[in-house]
Amino acid sequence: MSYTERNSLSPEITIADYLFHRLKQLHVETIFGLPGEFNMPLLDRLYNIPGLKWAGNANELNATYAADGYARLKGLGCIITTFGVGELSAINGIAGAFAEHVGVLHVVGMPPTSAQTKQLLLHHTLGNGDYRVFHRMANDVSFYSRIINDTDLCSNEVDKCIELAYLKQKPVYLGVPVNQVNLKVNSAKLNKELRFRVLKNNLDMENEAINLILKKIYTCESPAIVVDACVNRQDTVKETEQFIRLTNFPVFVTPMGKGSIDENIPTFGGVFSGSISSPNVREVVDFADFVIVIGSLLTEFSTSAFHFFYKSKNCVLLFDDCVRFKGSIYPDLFLKPLMKNILSRLDPGKISFRPTSDCNNPMIVPKSKPSDDQLLRQEWVWHEFSHWFQEGDIIITELGTSSFGINQIRFPSHTKGISQALWGSSGYSMGSCLGACFATLESQSASTSTRQRVILFIGDGAFQITMQEISTMIRWNLTPYIFLLNNQGYSIDRFLHHRKNTTLYDVQQWNYLSFFKVFGATDYETRKIVTLGDLRQMLGNEDFSRADRIRMAEIMLPSMDVPKAIVDKWLQEKEKDHIIPGEQLDNTIHDDSPASLEPERKKSKRVV
Amino acid sequence: MSYTERNSLSPEITIADYLFHRLKQLHVETIFGLPGEFNMPLLDRLYNIPGLKWAGNANELNATYAADGYARLKGLGCIITTFGVGELSAINGIAGAFAEHVGVLHVVGMPPTSAQTKQLLLHHTLGNGDYRVFHRMANDVSFYSRIINDTDLCSNEVDKCIELAYLKQKPVYLGVPVNQVNLKVNSAKLNKELRFRVLKNNLDMENEAINLILKKIYTCESPAIVVDACVNRQDTVKETEQFIRLTNFPVFVTPMGKGSIDENIPTFGGVFSGSISSPNVREVVDFADFVIVIGSLLTEFSTSAFHFFYKSKNCVLLFDDCVRFKGSIYPDLFLKPLMKNILSRLDPGKISFRPTSDCNNPMIVPKSKPSDDQLLRQEWVWHEFSHWFQEGDIIITELGTSSFGINQIRFPSHTKGISQALWGSSGYSMGSCLGACFATLESQSASTSTRQRVILFIGDGAFQITMQEISTMIRWNLTPYIFLLNNQGYSIDRFLHHRKNTTLYDVQQWNYLSFFKVFGATDYETRKIVTLGDLRQMLGNEDFSRADRIRMAEIMLPSMDVPKAIVDKWLQEKEKDHIIPGEQLDNTIHDDSPASLEPERKKSKRVV
Structure with a gap:
């Protein structure tokens, strides 16, 4: 019919x-x-x-x-x-x-x-x-x-x-x-169906490119795969995962690629984010003799927070519609058919590289094991959440401290990540979360009894830009988790521009947990999370973990507290520029000991 | 120095x-x-x-x-x-x-x-x-x-x-x-000062234009002055008011010119808004033998709500930087110097026109005098407010029912009106109100003990687009009045596109009066206004009338209730298109009797 x-x-x-x-x-x-x-x-x-x-x-x-x-x-x-x-x-x-x-x-x-x-x-x-x-x-x-x-x-x-x-x-x-x-x-x-996914590659061109790529794959000694955004955009996740499993090459994701492939593949090594990648990631990617970037969106990229580029001279970039290798461009090679054809021709027996166990230790774990009464800090927050995520979750992070924090942890299989890493428009994640809620609901089969979870991490500054979209979520009975990281303003900017005594980065303090009621919600849950114990209690709660109503937790964080990657970056810069720390910044970021939290503790208490 | x-x-x-x-x-x-x-x-x-x-x-x-x-x-x-x-x-x-x-x-x-x-x-x-x-x-x-x-x-x-x-x-x-x-x-x-307001007009060109204009001024029998937006923009309010007083010509304002000149000038005749002007306004402007438009911004303009244009063939248009008369353009004649020179050459003794008393009855008053327990309707609301406005007020209206309602009433002298009538971006008025608050505060001398009042009228649909700017008002201790007309969505569109059974024009119902608290205000006042008695009590309250804290009143209105001008327009269109009313619309808009409010009364109660 x-x-x-x-x-x-x-x-x-x-x-x-x-x-x-x-x-x-x-x-x-x-x-x-x-x-x-x-x-x-x-x-x-x-x-x-x-x-x-x-x-x-x-x-x-x-x-x-x-x-x-x-x-x-x-x-x-x-x-x-x-x-x-x-x-x-x-x-x-x-x-x-x-x-x-x-x-x-x-x-x-x-x-x-x-x-x-x-x-x-x-x-x-x-x-x-x-x-x-x-x-x-x-x-x-x-x-x-x-x-x-x-x-x-x-x-x-x-x-x-x-x-x-x-x-x-x-x-x-x-x-x-x-x-x-x-x-x-x-x-x-x-x-008559629309013409999708029927793009055919130029066979000669494709053969030439695949020959080159296979040759490198078979002979390289220290390879790395980097998965970028277009793997997801061009619906090439399955092919990419198969490629990773067949080659056994160490694999990394870019910040824009995070959440597209299964991070429990044995050779998964974490996030490659250029100058602020962890040392073990940089060691593999920067010194690889062959890097294959699948679904490449960007090759060079800078923000005030980090510089992203591929150092390796032996880098083959598979874009959505072309391949680049050593200055040559192979045009009109589309990613999905290209990957399919690489897979059909790949003979794993010819690969000389053998993985070591070293690469599989990608994630940052806190140095200390703080007690429940401890006030929160970014490094602990992300660690706790890493145990709470489950298969099928959609995890959305606002650009800011959240998008850096999320890169420290490993996602369960079949999760998806969303972050607007390149364009970086503040407030994006709230609207995006609404769209993701509709999409997951529509994609789930009617027989599934539990809803897939859509989880948003957003800072207070970004929240203020677009928060009225929570009203639309309520209107449609959507049930996302909204984790509001309240660090009293634009913390990432406050930190990176290292000014402590300006109101520039402050935002008006709101009663964030009242919004559900104000927007007319009747079935919802809110929590204020001040200590690590609060966080652990919430994440350990079974009811809380079921996406059966809209939920918001306001997570209180010190205003100068940022994820480790950003601190490292800042310390690098500081060393380079010979900035005298005392002049610019609170002591809190230089010292990991609990004592250094004292001034921040007071600040947190004020706003609690 | x-x-x-x-x-x-x-x-x-x-x-x-x-x-x-x-x-x-x-x-x-x-x-x-x-x-x-x-x-x-x-x-x-x-x-x-x-x-x-x-x-x-x-x-x-x-x-x-x-x-x-x-x-x-x-x-x-x-x-x-x-x-x-x-x-x-x-x-x-x-x-x-x-x-x-x-x-x-x-x-x-x-x-x-x-x-x-x-x-x-x-x-x-x-x-x-x-x-x-x-x-x-x-x-x-x-x-x-x-x-x-x-x-x-x-x-x-x-x-x-x-x-x-x-x-x-x-x-x-x-x-x-x-x-x-x-x-x-x-x-x-x-x-060295910047070069402002020193624009000199081409003398020959200016003389020619002024001669033409003066000739018309002296000889016309049924003239009209229309004041448009550029009078305010080009700082020509004083010159325009003087011109009106010297000629004694009937004067009207466009919706964009409303709130720029003193509406207590004896010959002030109300708002000229083209096809939805009141009949007595159209009679004067459309049949004038000479119309002089001062500070013209637009000559033709259409929305789904009205068509605006000057019918008169004897229409001289003074734009910000040129004059147009009967198809001729006199370029590079700037408004302020031009008006100054017209004034210096104008001899009122030569004017043959003598004003009648007819023109001075511009404003719409409600047909009935409803009692205090009556639920609200637009026509009564605007009438009540007309007595509450006072000299010096800044009155901001959102495009929608407010901007039409405000045109029914006469402003006290030295008030200013703000409305984005041409561009018409919903939500504009809230941001604009913030800017107006800063501007009035800075313009007031420090010795003045009472703050100048900034008064905003905004519908609930528009409010939802930009309401976070209330937070900025609170942060700076600004003290506007926010009158929220709650008609459960985009009423003007709902009315003009005469559909009653679609959710297209609905918005999520919010607890609007909670926002001050949510945004962190401590010194504020809120009121919910359901009956005419509530409104009269509020506007009669002396404390309420002093702009010493931020205030919001939520004014409950039926969802299909719009100002008279829009009803008239719709009835015209309906007649033209032979639409059968019953098919399209609730009865409420056809009948002015209180009985017709019954269905709406229920609706209002639900949301109260």
Whole structure:
């Protein structure tokens, strides 16, 4: 039975219905965004499609983050905004999806074509008759863009937009003028599947690249595999895991690749994050005689926190759509078919490398075993959580101390990690968490009795930027865990710019645990976590560990306390720059002994 | 004593200090924004300038709205964001300032010049080495843009950016790479004032235009003056008021001009808002034989709610920088000097028009006088507030039912109104209110014992988009009135798109009155207003009327209740389209009798 028959569709349907049916075919069941003057006719159509729902976000930027988080798990997300005000509010989120290779379809409800042609002055315009300005701006952060025209080909355009967003894992912009929403198109086209994952590689080119790669694989003496973001984006996780198991090469993940592969593979060695990688990681990656980077997104990258690049001269980079090796580029080699073909030709018997047991000790454990009455510090917090995570968890971390902390610990198998490491827009993780909640719920079979857990770690500074999206979670009875790391502001910046006496990094102290009630939740749990004992008690609680209601824990941390990796980095810099510690910073970060916590303890008490 | 002497400045100061001193000279004392990786060195300098403060907003979009609201009262506002993530989060607010002619300087902290030249991949980039992309996007919504270069002329560039933002009342973009922050410049230039308000008009051109205008003024029989937004933006309020008093012509304001001139001038006739103006306003403006539009920003404008244009063929439009009359344009005639010269040449004795008493009955009063136990409706709410407003009030309305409601009532003298009528970005008013609070506080003399009142009207839908900025108000002990019109969602859209049975326009119901406590306020007042008696009691309370603490009142309104102007408009459309009311809409809007409130009464009770 064809799709149109199953769904009892008329031979002619509106282009809006066509768009929404296409999304439904790809299991995009939740659409994000806000209503506005020029997208309402479109949203009216959405309400007609059984199985689709309109999330109804609190604001557009949050909605884009949600579509991004959703897409990272389902391969495609969709946000609908209104012309001008709506789409520009969303554009930072779209730029993030562009930077980080996430397939987001951005549908924009536009003024009628006639108004555009006549340059009428409408609401939500700049008042200068320029109707193309927002489309032009979107082009800079979109892989492709199109505005629906009144032609027979318009359903082709819709198809192309969706295909490209999915295939290229980049944002695509689709403008729909209000007068075109009900344009009739042939529904039969829905019976033909979209062209996904059928990318074929150039065989000659591929053979040449695979020969080179296999030769290195067979002969290298100290290899390393690095798994980067595009493994997940290009749906190549299984192939990558098989490759790792067959070669037995030590494997590392980049911060953007963390949470994509099984970290319980015996040769898993932790996170490679350039200059702040732990010494045992750097030793393997930096001194390898062959590094194969699978799903490479970036080769060089800098933040004030760390520098990331591959030192090895013998580095082969498998990007989403090409291979780079020693200055040569092999274009149009797509990751998934390439990996399949490498696997089919790989003969493990020819590999000379034999793994040692050394590489399998990747994670940082606290030096001391502090007692329950101890006030919290980052290094202990992450260690405790490492035992609480379980298979199937989705773990989302905000850029800041959380994203560094999470890299210290090993995930159970079949967990997924989400973090916006490159674009790094503060507040992203909250919206992304909403999207992840919808995605996991839709992907779970109806028979499963327990919900998959979606776990968010977010600092107080970032929380303040986007926290109204908790309301949308409550509205839809979603049940994430929100772990709010309260360190009284933007701690990572406060630390790295080592200023102790400025209010620049402070944020207003909120009663964070009241938000569920304020946003109208009735079934929820909140906890304030001050001591290590509080944390252990919470994580040991069976009820707490079941994702059956929305939960928030406010974890009180000293304002200058950051994960070890950042401290190490800062100490390196300090040594280099001959900064005198006393002038710049509290003593707390130089000394690991409990005594050094005294000043911070007072601070924590004040805010408790 | 020169500026540098008074401030004990060294002969050489950093370009960052130069920028901040220039802002200080213009009484821009509060800078809005958030810290980020690439703007922190700049913010460090800001903290060194006595008399300047860093607001520390909750997010960038809100910060831009705040800078916009601040600028509408002080002529110039400034926001500082960080490269990429920060500036793109702000860009919708910048576009609003561009559309509505507001002088906002957007300073963006950028990566070091060297990284840009080498196309290094940094945090907050798109990962493609394109460092100009955000600057390029900003150009579409900025009057001028510049990035600080290492040359002797860079202080000239800073001056030019500030001058243009101020003079043109448009956003200007100024990029400051982190490595340029401490670039040394000569401080003596600060002793030379910036070139503002010295625009001279072309005398011949001006004479020709004034001759034409005077001829019409002297001979017209049914004239009308329309005051639009640029009267306020170009600091021409006094000249305009004098012109109105001298001519005795009937005067109207556009929605964007509302709150700029004294509405107690005897010939004031209310708001001209095109197709939804009240009949007595349309009668005068549409059938005038001479309409002079002062400070014109728009001549034609449409929203789904109304169409705005001047019907009169004898319409002279005084824009900010030119005059248009019957298809001719007189370029480079600037509003303020033009108005001054019209006034100097105007001989009121030659005017043949004599005002009748008819025009002075502009405001809508409710048909009935409902009793105290009546549940609220929009028409009564605005009427009650009209008696509560007082001289000096700043009245901010969100686009939505509030902005229509406010046009029904007459402001006391010396009040100012703020509304983003053209750009119409939901949530704008909350950020704008923050900016207005700072601006009024800074403009008030220290000796004044009572604070000037800043009064915000915002719907619940818009509130949810930007409400975290209340936290910034609390942090700074600002004391606005926040009147939250709770009509359970986006009522204006719900009404105009006349759908009753969709959740599209609903928002999650929040416990709005809890936010002050959640955001850490200690000195505040909240009220829930359900009946007309509640409203009257509140507005009659003397304590309540003093702006000595932050206050919020949640005003409960039926979800399909909108101001009269919108109902009229809808009825017009309905008649035109032959829509059968029963199919589309609750009965409530067709019937003014109290009985029609019954279904809504139940609804209100549910949420109370």
